[in-house]
Amino acid sequence: MAFSIIVFATLFCHIWAMNRASTSFSVPVIETQTSDQYSCYDYSLDHVELEHLKSIRVDVDRSKVHHVTFSFCENPLTNSSVWTCGHLQGHVCDGYAVNVAGWNSKTLDTGHFEFPSGVTVRYGKKTRLVHLVTQIHFRGEVKDYHEPIVNVTLFPHQNVNPSSLNYQTYMILSSGFIPQNSNTGYFAESACEWKKPPVTAYKFYSHTHHYGFMAEGFLIRNNTWRFIGGELTKNRTRDWSSIPGGPLVIYPGDIIAARCLYINKEDKPVPFGLTDQQEMCNFEVNFGYESRYSKEFKRSFACMSNTQEFSFCKTKALHGFCQ
Structure with missing residues (x-):
């Protein structure tokens, strides 16, 4: 009798899981x-x-x-x-x-x-x-x-317990403006140190507007640069792309950096902002974290640098990129 109840309960749970609406x-x-x-x-x-x-x-x-x-x-x-x-x-x-x-x-x-x-x-x-x-x-x-x-x-998910990791996102942004007459190209660069518990990053996303052509991101650990991903930002076929080489673990003390390339042939600067006539340099990674770190990752979070004040070459931890 007990065996029959167990079999029935297991079958019921299986059917219920397979029909999660x-x-x-x-x-x-x-x-x-x-x-x-x-x-x-x-x-x-x-x-x-x-x-x-x-x-x-x-x-x-x-x-x-x-x-x-x-x-x-x-x-x-x-x-x-x-x-x-x-x-x-x-x-x-x-x-x-x-x-x-x-x-x-x-x-x-x-x-x-x-x-x-x-x-x-x-x-x-x-x-x-x-x-x-x-x-x-x-x-x-x-x-x-x-x-x-x-x-x-x-x-x-049809599986009741499908995952051991929780989803969250981290975005790198630029503020400031793109200078006028940047006919040969202008890079907006941003970077921040990772100060939270370890996570596993899976995919990246980039976004610019009319003046943007390319975006790319990097992980820097002990002065060694690893490519997170990059792409032309016009006419992309998908929003999110897998990180080349597979998922990437980010540890405390790592630096996450990104840059976007723009060409502005106009005689006036183009500010970064929210409207379609302004510009954006958004580089985002999504990642999974363990449930014990829920308080540290209670919200999506971001890093922003002013492009007139910040550059890789002027930052001690990043100047190796320019050598």
């Missing part, structure tokens, strides 16, 4: 007031007990949207379900938060992001992550439009 929703129609408007939508996950995210898909009206990103949140920064959030790019949560890839018009990517094997986001009422905030960067004004512009689907 995806979650789909549409962002309500949002009318924008200006071009380049950023709007956020909070979707509650309080109907979910516990899921382990395997992948996320976003379908967008490409004529209306510049890019879409997601943040799993303990709480959103506002009580409104829809709000304007341009000044909060990537920082739309209060408490624990995980930023997740979405879709970018600068690539030919379909908008289906799958997490690295062995890494996941745990979400639902049994976790701290009970909200999903969708951040949309619109191209222009949206008026008198009645069809959903953004549709989202979350696909959970």
Whole structure:
């Protein structure tokens, strides 16, 4: 009898796991007031007990949207379900938060992001992550439009305990401006020391606007440079690329550095900023960390350098790059 109960229970759990349902929703129609408007939508996950995210898909009206990103949140920064959030790019949560890839018009990517094997986001009422905030960067004004512009689907793992590592992201950014008449090219460079526990990095992502041509990232340990990845930033076929040579362990004391190449033939500088007419130098890595380090990685985080004040060659720990 006991054996029969065990067999039945095992079979029931197997069937239940194999039928874990995806979650789909549409962002309500949002009318924008200006071009380049950023709007956020909070979707509650309080109907979910516990899921382990395997992948996320976003379908967008490409004529209306510049890019879409997601943040799993303990709480959103506002009580409104829809709000304007341009000044909060990537920082739309209060408490624990995980930023997740979405879709970018600068690539030919379909908008289906799958997490690295062995890494996941745990979400639902049994976790701290009970909200999903969708951040949309619109191209222009949206008026008198009645069809959903953004549709989202979350696909959970069918295995109840699929992973020992938690997902998080780290971004390197530039501020300042690209000088005028940079006809032969101008590099914006950034770097920061890794001061958190060890993690395993899997993929990288880069992003520039109209003046950017290339981005690349490096890990520096004991004056030895290792290539994280690089790519031409125009007409890319995908948002995220695997790190050459496979996953990379980042240890405390390592330096993560990145640079982007621009050509500005105009007689005026181009500032870094949030709009499509400004520029960006974003180099991001995603990584997995052990659950015992949850407090250290409670939020996605970033490193920023002013391109007029910082360069590899002027930094003692990095000047070997220029020798």
